[in-house]
Amino acid sequence: MVRRQSHRHRARRRGLLDPQRRRLAPAGEVTLAPGENWTAPDAIFAVSTTGRNGAASAFHEAVRARLQWPDGAMRPRPVHLNSWEACYFDHDEERIVALAEAAASVGVERFILDDGWFRNRDDDTAGLGDWTPDPRKYPNGLKPLADRVNALGMEFGLWVEPEMINPDSDLYRAHPDWALSLPGRASPTARNQLVLDLRREDVRDYLFGCLDRLLTELPITYLKWDHNRDLAPAGGAAQLRGVYALLARVRSSHPGVEVESCAGGGGRNDAGMADFCHRYWTSDNIDAVSRIGIQRGFLSFLPPEVMGSHIAASPAHATGRRHSLAFRAAMAMTGHLGVEMDPRTLSDTERAELADWISFHKQWRDLLHQGRVWQGESSDGVLWQAQGREDELLLFVIRAEPPADRRPQPVTLPFCGKSGAWGVRLLRIAGGEGGHAAHSAPFFKATKSTPQSLPASWLSNAGLPLPPSKAETVSIFHMRKRA
CATH class of the missing domain: 3.20.20.70 (Aldolase class I)
Structure with missing residues (x-):
């Protein structure tokens, strides 16, 4: 839920009602004389029952509603x-x-x-x-x-x-x-x-x-x-x-x-x-x-x-x-x-x-x-971010620091839901060049060529398995919802 409000306030406190003290302070503080009104700037605030990602989605839609694109559309x-x-x-x-x-x-x-x-x-x-x-x-x-x-x-x-x-x-x-x-x-x-x-x-x-x-x-x-x-x-x-x-x-x-x-x-x-x-x-x-x-x-x-x-x-x-x-x-x-x-x-x-x-x-x-954005954190310093639609998106799994675990833990993706399955394809692993090559599993080699089907409930609760990665690495996945 997003609300956009403009409030009008009347000065009540005795110190603010003294006409002799009426002034505009350098920081923008306003002192009102008796009977005067002040209009606050517009504010956008969001209330979400689905955490910060829900609040972010509400903010995004509120901002998008204000954008005035040339020719009416982006x-x-x-x-x-x-x-x-x-x-x-x-x-x-x-x-x-x-x-x-x-x-x-x-x-x-x-x-x-x-x-x-x-x-x-x-x-x-x-x-x-x-x-x-x-x-x-x-x-x-x-x-x-x-x-x-x-x-x-x-x-x-x-x-x-x-x-x-x-x-x-x-x-x-x-x-x-x-x-x-x-x-x-x-x-x-x-x-x-x-x-x-x-x-x-x-x-x-x-x-x-x-x-x-x-x-x-x-x-x-x-x-x-x-x-x-x-x-x-x-x-x-x-x-x-x-x-x-x-x-x-x-x-x-x-x-x-x-x-x-x-x-x-x-x-x-x-x-x-x-x-x-x-x-x-x-x-x-x-x-x-x-x-x-x-x-x-x-x-x-x-x-x-x-x-x-x-x-x-x-x-x-x-x-x-x-x-x-x-x-x-x-x-x-x-x-x-x-x-x-x-x-x-x-x-x-x-x-x-x-x-x-x-x-x-x-x-x-x-x-x-123009779609949704979901953000989250996993273990061992891994961050993830998904962008797109409810049924198709790109997932970015970001590792800034060297891993402490040779075998990265799966990343749970709550947005995947509980029913159906997702086709997951590993598009790219960006960065992490040099040094010893990390051992990888057949699953990750398969995801590079063909989308692999994973149950939505598994992705939401057990998580998406991750390929080994080094510091300053981004793994990019394409995900599409299946019936």
């Missing part, structure tokens, strides 16, 4: 390549075209040009607010690049951070009063930037003009909308309403454009953004082991088709850890797949492997997206 989620970790701010047209060609060669369907494309943006100290292409990097603007991306068979997407401004920008020099500030207080920067006052209509009009010009002049199908610092001062609820108003105006004027909610990684992964956005950037940490907990937490509330999950480089930029390409790819399969690296840095064998994983995702994404 299409297969295009595989992304995002330029950020491939080149950071080091742009030039020739380099980006080569990156786009490499993306197309491995099966990428949408190319996103991240931060660094606009005027004077050589690092994070300047340029925010001046949303025009840098002529040093793109002498003819972004149109030739966007057209080249389209000619390669990919859609073109663009990174923006409209709510922010660098003091070193033409916009700030012209309108320093447009930044959020408190009278008589200093305005410290974070990440070398300030926050624009979206409570002001003139600020929203300026930003809409910039975005509208880009979306009109360029074949953009996707905006990665970022937000890379805390709101300090907060600006209150009016600031967020201003953001919503700007997003609504952009979506109304350009209904075919999808928007990604990004905020310092996963800082704005909330249901309110689902009214305007179609994807959430889960975290700037793309380390495959770190992503186990990050993505499982995300899926407790938000559905998999809006979870940005990228195949990162090795070593991971956020942690410096190295993981096999297979493990990195398998961990990214469960969301909206993307690539966050330069394929040109891979060997021919690795590029072929990356292309194979992208093809694998395309084969199964209709099952992985």
Whole structure:
């Protein structure tokens, strides 16, 4: 059961009724005068009789009901390549075209040009607010690049951070009063930037003009909308309403454009953004082991088709850890797949492997997206996650640490029910390369070629037998219900 409520509250406590104390505290605390009302933000909460998986399913359906897809329905989620970790701010047209060609060669369907494309943006100290292409990097603007991306068979997407401004920008020099500030207080920067006052209509009009010009002049199908610092001062609820108003105006004027909610990684992964956005950037940490907990937490509330999950480089930029390409790819399969690296840095064998994983995702994404998600834990540190329909799904069995037991214990799958049987096929064991080969049983060899029939009650109570696996391994099964 899901409830969405908006409450109106009347101040009762004596201290809150004193008109002389009426104020808006920096943290957003509101003091009401006698007779005044305050409307709380919408909240979604779930009550489940089937545990956390039931609650997650209810949350997913509530969020899906808010999503406003172009043309009214979700299409297969295009595989992304995002330029950020491939080149950071080091742009030039020739380099980006080569990156786009490499993306197309491995099966990428949408190319996103991240931060660094606009005027004077050589690092994070300047340029925010001046949303025009840098002529040093793109002498003819972004149109030739966007057209080249389209000619390669990919859609073109663009990174923006409209709510922010660098003091070193033409916009700030012209309108320093447009930044959020408190009278008589200093305005410290974070990440070398300030926050624009979206409570002001003139600020929203300026930003809409910039975005509208880009979306009109360029074949953009996707905006990665970022937000890379805390709101300090907060600006209150009016600031967020201003953001919503700007997003609504952009979506109304350009209904075919999808928007990604990004905020310092996963800082704005909330249901309110689902009214305007179609994807959430889960975290700037793309380390495959770190992503186990990050993505499982995300899926407790938000559905998999809006979870940005990228195949990162090795070593991971956020942690410096190295993981096999297979493990990195398998961990990214469960969301909206993307690539966050330069394929040109891979060997021919690795590029072929990356292309194979992208093809694998395309084969199964209709099952992985828009269905149910079940999560659970087994013994010896094994985690599992199933995604799909009540009668067909993919099961991901994840082992991050080395096993303590040479023979893994079966994993019980309560969602399998009590009646009938399931056909189980082992599609892939990703990761765990090197070292001594683990002994396997004939059953697992059989499941690689032909689905094996197992009683539902057995899977629910005794569990699915698992093949031997090493650290940083994902075993992927296809399961289909039989009568």
